[in-house]
Amino acid sequence: MSQIVLASRSPRRQELLHRIGIDRFSIIVPGVEEWYPPELTPPEIVSYISREKAEAAQKLVTPDDIVITADTMVFLDDQRLGKPRDEAQALTMLTALSGRCHTVCTGVTVQQGAHRLTESESTRVFFRTASETELRGYIRTGEPMDKAGAYGVQGLGSLLVERIEGDFFNVMGLPVLRLSRMLGQFGVTFFNKEEP
Numbered sequence: 001m002s003q004i005v006l007a008s009r010s011p012r013r014q015e016l017l018h019r020i021g022i023d024r025f026s027i028i029v030p031g032v033e034e035w036y037p038p039e040l041t042p043p044e045i046v047s048y049i050s051r052e053k054a055e056a057a058q059k060l061v062t063p064d065d066i067v068i069t070a071d072t073m074v075f076l077d078d079q080r081l082g083k084p085r086d087e088a089q090a091l092t093m094l095t096a097l098s099g100r101c102h103t104v105c106t107g108v109t110v111q112q113g114a115h116r117l118t119e120s121e122s123t124r125v126f127f128r129t130a131s132e133t134e135l136r137g138y139i140r141t142g143e144p145m146d147k148a149g150a151y152g153v154q155g156l157g158s159l160l161v162e163r164i165e166g167d168f169f170n171v172m173g174l175p176v177l178r179l180s181r182m183l184g185q186f187g188v189t190f191f192n193k194e195e196p
Contacts, residue, residue: 002064002065002066002112002186002187003024003025003026003062003064003065003066004017004022004024004025004026004065004066004068004188005025005026005027005028005057005061005065005066005067005068006025006026006027006028006068007027007028007029007030007053007054007056007057007067007068007069008027008029008068008069008070009027009029010070010173012154012172012173012174013070013173013174014027016169016172016173016174016176017068017174019176020176020179020180020190021190022188025068028057028060028061030053030056030057030059030060031056032049032052032053032056034049034071036048036049041078042073042075042078042080042103042105042122043105043107043120043122044120045073045080045105045107046071046072046073046105046106046107046120047107047109047118047119047120048107049071049107050069050070050071050107050108050109050118051069051107051109051116051118053069053070053071053109054067054069054109054110054111054116054118057069057111058111063112063113064112064113065112066110066111066112066183066186066188067109067110067111067112068108068109068110068179068183069108069109069111070106070107070108070109070173070174071106071107072104072105072106072148072170072173072174073104073105073106073148074102074103074104074148074149075102075103075104075105076096076097076100076102076103081093081096081097081102081148081149081150082148083145083146083147083148083150084144084145084150087139087145089150090139090144090145090150091132091135091136091139093144093149093150094130094135094138094139094144094150094151094160095132095135097127097149097150097151097160098127098128098129098130098135098160099127099128099129099130100126100127101124101125101126101127102124102125102127102149103122103123103124103125104122104123104125104149104170104171105120105121105122105123106120106121106170106173106174106175107119107120108120108121108174108175108178108179108182110179110182110183110185110186112186115186117182117185117186119178119182121166121167121170121175121178122166122170123164123165123166123167123168123170123171123175124164124165124166125153125161125164125165125171126161126162126163126164126165127160127161127162128160128161128162130160138151138156138157138159138160141156143155143156143157144157153168153171153172154172
Protein backbone atom coordinates (compact mmCIF):
# COMPACT_ATOMS: atom_id res chain seq x y z
CA MET A 1 0.00 0.00 0.00
CA SER A 2 1.28 3.46 -0.91
CA GLN A 3 2.39 5.74 1.88
CA ILE A 4 2.20 9.53 1.65
CA VAL A 5 5.45 11.30 2.51
CA LEU A 6 5.63 15.04 3.12
CA ALA A 7 9.14 16.28 2.37
CA SER A 8 8.93 19.38 4.55
CA ARG A 9 9.56 20.35 8.16
CA SER A 10 6.94 23.13 7.94
CA PRO A 11 4.37 22.75 10.74
CA ARG A 12 1.91 24.76 8.64
CA ARG A 13 2.08 22.26 5.76
CA GLN A 14 1.65 19.39 8.20
CA GLU A 15 -1.40 21.13 9.69
CA LEU A 16 -2.92 21.68 6.25
CA LEU A 17 -2.57 18.00 5.31
CA HIS A 18 -4.43 17.11 8.52
CA ARG A 19 -7.10 19.69 7.70
CA ILE A 20 -7.91 17.98 4.38
CA GLY A 21 -8.13 14.55 5.98
CA ILE A 22 -4.64 13.18 5.32
CA ASP A 23 -3.87 12.00 8.83
CA ARG A 24 -1.35 9.29 8.07
CA PHE A 25 1.85 10.53 6.49
CA SER A 26 5.52 10.47 7.28
CA ILE A 27 7.91 13.40 7.19
CA ILE A 28 11.38 13.61 5.70
CA VAL A 29 13.57 16.66 5.17
CA PRO A 30 15.89 16.22 2.18
CA GLY A 31 18.81 18.62 1.99
CA VAL A 32 18.43 20.83 -1.08
CA GLU A 33 20.28 24.00 -1.99
CA GLU A 34 17.65 26.54 -3.06
CA TRP A 35 19.46 27.57 -6.25
CA TYR A 36 17.57 28.33 -9.46
CA PRO A 37 18.42 29.71 -12.91
CA PRO A 38 18.21 33.53 -12.78
CA GLU A 39 16.03 33.86 -15.88
CA LEU A 40 13.03 32.06 -14.36
CA THR A 41 9.74 33.80 -13.51
CA PRO A 42 8.40 33.56 -9.92
CA PRO A 43 6.06 30.61 -10.68
CA GLU A 44 8.89 28.87 -12.53
CA ILE A 45 11.29 29.43 -9.61
CA VAL A 46 9.08 27.74 -7.01
CA SER A 47 8.24 24.92 -9.43
CA TYR A 48 11.94 24.36 -10.14
CA ILE A 49 12.81 24.16 -6.44
CA SER A 50 9.89 21.88 -5.59
CA ARG A 51 11.08 19.50 -8.35
CA GLU A 52 14.61 19.59 -6.94
CA LYS A 53 13.21 18.74 -3.50
CA ALA A 54 11.22 15.84 -4.99
CA GLU A 55 14.30 14.49 -6.73
CA ALA A 56 16.26 14.56 -3.47
CA ALA A 57 13.35 13.03 -1.54
CA GLN A 58 13.01 10.12 -4.00
CA LYS A 59 16.38 8.82 -2.82
CA LEU A 60 15.00 8.48 0.72
CA VAL A 61 11.73 6.62 0.01
CA THR A 62 10.45 3.51 -1.76
CA PRO A 63 9.11 3.65 -5.35
CA ASP A 64 5.57 3.06 -4.00
CA ASP A 65 5.63 6.09 -1.72
CA ILE A 66 3.79 9.23 -2.84
CA VAL A 67 6.04 12.19 -2.10
CA ILE A 68 4.74 15.74 -1.69
CA THR A 69 7.18 18.66 -1.88
CA ALA A 70 6.49 22.38 -1.91
CA ASP A 71 8.33 25.66 -2.06
CA THR A 72 6.70 28.98 -1.18
CA MET A 73 8.14 32.41 -1.91
CA VAL A 74 6.97 35.99 -1.51
CA PHE A 75 7.59 38.42 -4.37
CA LEU A 76 7.28 42.19 -4.39
CA ASP A 77 7.73 43.64 -7.89
CA ASP A 78 9.27 40.27 -8.90
CA GLN A 79 11.91 40.63 -6.17
CA ARG A 80 12.04 37.68 -3.79
CA LEU A 81 11.53 38.36 -0.07
CA GLY A 82 12.95 35.46 1.93
CA LYS A 83 13.00 34.91 5.67
CA PRO A 84 14.44 37.92 7.51
CA ARG A 85 17.95 37.57 8.92
CA ASP A 86 17.18 39.85 11.86
CA GLU A 87 14.62 42.33 13.18
CA ALA A 88 16.04 45.19 11.11
CA GLN A 89 15.55 43.24 7.89
CA ALA A 90 12.05 42.21 9.00
CA LEU A 91 11.19 45.89 9.43
CA THR A 92 12.60 46.70 5.99
CA MET A 93 10.48 43.96 4.40
CA LEU A 94 7.27 44.84 6.22
CA THR A 95 7.73 48.55 5.45
CA ALA A 96 8.11 47.70 1.76
CA LEU A 97 4.93 45.56 1.86
CA SER A 98 2.88 48.16 3.77
CA GLY A 99 0.05 49.62 1.68
CA ARG A 100 0.98 47.53 -1.36
CA CYS A 101 0.13 44.31 -3.17
CA HIS A 102 2.56 41.41 -3.37
CA THR A 103 2.40 37.87 -4.74
CA VAL A 104 2.87 34.59 -2.91
CA CYS A 105 3.88 31.70 -5.18
CA THR A 106 4.02 28.04 -4.24
CA GLY A 107 5.39 25.26 -6.39
CA VAL A 108 4.05 21.79 -5.57
CA THR A 109 5.41 18.47 -6.79
CA VAL A 110 3.80 15.09 -6.26
CA GLN A 111 5.92 12.10 -7.23
CA GLN A 112 5.56 8.33 -7.08
CA GLY A 113 8.44 6.44 -8.64
CA ALA A 114 8.98 7.84 -12.13
CA HIS A 115 5.56 9.56 -12.21
CA ARG A 116 6.03 13.22 -11.33
CA LEU A 117 3.62 16.14 -11.51
CA THR A 118 4.56 19.76 -10.77
CA GLU A 119 2.23 22.76 -10.66
CA SER A 120 2.29 26.24 -9.14
CA GLU A 121 -0.22 28.55 -7.47
CA SER A 122 -0.04 32.34 -7.21
CA THR A 123 -2.02 34.47 -4.77
CA ARG A 124 -2.14 38.27 -4.55
CA VAL A 125 -2.01 39.71 -1.03
CA PHE A 126 -2.89 43.34 -0.28
CA PHE A 127 -1.42 44.87 2.87
CA ARG A 128 -3.03 47.82 4.60
CA THR A 129 -0.84 50.80 5.42
CA ALA A 130 0.74 50.20 8.81
CA SER A 131 2.75 52.58 10.99
CA GLU A 132 6.35 51.87 11.99
CA THR A 133 5.18 51.54 15.60
CA GLU A 134 2.73 48.80 14.61
CA LEU A 135 5.33 46.98 12.53
CA ARG A 136 7.92 47.12 15.32
CA GLY A 137 5.29 45.80 17.74
CA TYR A 138 4.51 42.92 15.38
CA ILE A 139 8.21 42.10 15.01
CA ARG A 140 8.59 41.99 18.81
CA THR A 141 6.10 39.09 18.91
CA GLY A 142 8.71 37.00 17.08
CA GLU A 143 6.18 35.73 14.55
CA PRO A 144 7.85 37.25 11.45
CA MET A 145 11.29 35.80 12.03
CA ASP A 146 10.91 32.35 10.42
CA LYS A 147 8.57 33.30 7.60
CA ALA A 148 9.11 34.40 4.01
CA GLY A 149 8.14 38.04 3.64
CA ALA A 150 8.36 38.43 7.44
CA TYR A 151 4.69 37.71 8.22
CA GLY A 152 2.35 34.83 8.97
CA VAL A 153 -1.12 35.19 7.47
CA GLN A 154 -2.49 32.51 9.82
CA GLY A 155 -1.42 34.46 12.92
CA LEU A 156 -1.06 38.08 14.00
CA GLY A 157 0.14 38.90 10.48
CA SER A 158 -3.49 38.60 9.40
CA LEU A 159 -4.03 42.03 11.00
CA LEU A 160 -1.81 43.55 8.30
CA VAL A 161 -3.74 41.97 5.41
CA GLU A 162 -6.52 43.99 3.83
CA ARG A 163 -7.59 41.36 1.31
CA ILE A 164 -6.43 38.32 -0.63
CA GLU A 165 -7.10 37.41 -4.25
CA GLY A 166 -6.68 33.68 -4.74
CA ASP A 167 -6.02 30.67 -2.53
CA PHE A 168 -5.66 31.65 1.15
CA PHE A 169 -4.00 28.34 2.02
CA ASN A 170 -1.36 29.02 -0.62
CA VAL A 171 -0.24 31.99 1.49
CA MET A 172 0.13 29.57 4.42
CA GLY A 173 2.42 27.43 2.25
CA LEU A 174 0.28 24.77 0.56
CA PRO A 175 -2.53 25.28 -1.99
CA VAL A 176 -4.71 22.42 -0.77
CA LEU A 177 -7.30 22.44 -3.58
CA ARG A 178 -4.59 22.21 -6.25
CA LEU A 179 -2.78 19.56 -4.22
CA SER A 180 -5.96 17.47 -3.85
CA ARG A 181 -6.46 17.50 -7.63
CA MET A 182 -2.84 16.50 -8.16
CA LEU A 183 -3.11 13.68 -5.62
CA GLY A 184 -6.23 12.46 -7.43
CA GLN A 185 -3.99 11.60 -10.39
CA PHE A 186 -2.07 9.29 -8.05
CA GLY A 187 -5.22 7.51 -6.85
CA VAL A 188 -5.65 9.49 -3.63
CA THR A 189 -9.33 10.32 -3.18
CA PHE A 190 -11.31 12.60 -0.88
CA PHE A 191 -15.02 12.53 0.10
CA ASN A 192 -15.08 8.82 -0.72
CA LYS A 193 -16.86 7.42 2.32
CA GLU A 194 -19.58 4.96 1.47
CA GLU A 195 -23.17 5.56 2.55
CA PRO A 196 -24.35 3.35 5.45
